[in-house]
Amino acid sequence: MAGQPAPFARFEWMIAWRYLRAKRAEGGVSVMTWISLIGVTLAVFALIAVLSVRSGFRADFVDVILGANAHVTLYQSAEFNETGIVDRRIEDFDAMAERVRQVDGVVRVAPLVKRQVLGSGGERNTLIEVFGISHENLKTVPRVISPEESIGDLERFNEGIAIGWGIARELGVNVGDRMMVTSPNGATTPMGTIPRRNSYEVVYIFKTGRFDIDRVRVYMPFTEAQAFFNREGFADELEVMVEDPDSVGDRNDQLDRDPTHIVSQMIAAGGPRTLSWTWRDSSGAYLRALTVEDNMMFIIMAILVLIATMNIVSGLIMLVKNKGRDIGILRTMGLGEGSVLRVFFICGAFTGVIGTTFGVILGCIFAIYIEQIFLVVDYINFLFSGNRGLWDPEIRRLYTIPSKLELGDVLSAMALSLGLTFTVTIIPAWRAARMNPVEALRYE
Structure with a gap:
């Protein structure tokens, strides 16, 4: 229809940015925004850290098995x-x-x-x-x-x-x-x-x-x-x-x-009389256990990311409630439901994007420098408790914590976080768009 603004017009971004910078006196929305951002950051960081260590364990296990043992053993019946x-x-x-x-x-x-x-x-x-x-x-x-x-x-x-x-x-x-x-x-x-x-x-x-x-x-x-x-x-x-x-x-x-x-x-x-025994026969059960564990860990960490994104929903619900008068005025001035929905969607999505970005950066740093980080942690643990360290090779069968940062894992974490963020943001944004301007201004 003629006169309708293009989706995600500049004024929609300006309104959303103003709401994101709301002061404590205007309902504490900025505090909720920071809580949501930190929650998403930590969740994405934990997801990438777990995925990198998981990939490192699998790669290290397979590399050592193939580097020190036969791929196929042939013997007689x-x-x-x-x-x-x-x-x-x-x-x-x-x-x-x-x-x-x-x-x-x-x-x-x-x-x-x-x-x-x-x-x-x-x-x-x-x-x-x-x-x-x-x-x-x-x-x-x-x-x-x-x-x-x-x-x-x-x-x-x-x-x-x-x-x-x-x-x-x-x-x-x-x-x-x-x-x-x-x-x-x-x-x-x-x-x-x-x-x-x-x-x-x-x-x-x-x-x-x-x-x-x-x-x-x-x-x-x-x-x-x-x-x-x-x-x-x-x-x-x-x-x-x-x-x-x-x-x-x-x-x-x-x-x-x-x-x-x-x-x-x-x-x-x-x-x-020849019989065979392959490296997958000897290590297949362990590899299958790793696959099951990988899938379960991904599901658990995905739930953690979902919980973190729910903070965005809480913040948006508070924002919609505190900005009811503004919504009524904007709607009276001719702002359509789509524009209102996009304004509040930008508020939630912006928090999710920034949190995901910070989480990816922290997760990648952790995966790359995991050995140095654990050396510091071991040293601190030794100073305060006198223990030999957090990583005992006699128990875990590996000398260090393996970590392998893969592009696919990083992209999976980003896609999961952004997908959940955009999905959960739709609900409070839709409620704001459906708000009746007359009801919003009745008691103002």
Whole structure:
């Protein structure tokens, strides 16, 4: 209709800005505005902080798992040997490894001898998991060749053993010291099985970044592991690395129904008794738990943002109530319902936009400098309570709090906050627009 102003005209912004700057004597609206702004800021900040830590945990977990463990493990089905003992050993491991290496997408195949035994250093003992592996194959393990921290020389691996950082700390050994390895399955005598013991020089200490790996992992030269564990001429399993770890899937993929699947091809190349175990099989339950936790945390934080935006509704309801006379006058002067609605919508939306902006800034700063922030918090906690710190790697299996700031998480937080803000603002703004000017001015 001719004469109607364009939506969100300049005068609508001027009126809204005047209302946002209302003094305490005019109903305390400015106080409610500040409360709403702070509430939205803190809610968005908390949402981004949680999302960044969540993404950091997942990325760090997957990175360490893929960097220190096999993507696919191939082993043999059990059978009874001539002595009646269950046997899974791989006799032609070199030929089997070569056949698996020919599968498209496979980048590395390493025969292993793997055992859980007792490690000793001085008067200290701990359970360790020995990986018998060749020097050439060990140098292709990402988290060993390029760890977070390391001591010693990996080139001397054939002269000793490489151990995790946690084992070194638990046993009190360093590079150059000797560590005793004890296996319960030693030589068989008329008196029974005698445990086998041998000491090895520690030539390399590594920290993968995951405490439960550094706490038990020991690498031993392949031929030495064969001799020590009575596996001469055999391997226990093949450790396979692929170009795309996500392509291996898990057992829910029904590999037998898809012979073109990369794991199905590995099994076919391995032989009739070959079985597989992927990194998703071993860590899939944890990843699914992380996904469920991620979804629940997002819902909980979304509720927090919704509660914060409800403060905007309270402030707008108070504003509409205090500005009833102004609304009546504006409507009498010819201001349409749409203009009144947009004025009060701008009041609420402006608070939400500013609060969201400040929240995004604070959340990004927290995600980027989370380690420095927790160092300060730990120091303060130590000064006042004497505790060792808020983050114990022995409990959480990680040395630090991981954080990964992703654009998608930031955009999700912004979209959620602005969407809720704009939605809840419509209700009080619509009530202001529907106010009867005669009723508003009756008692003025």
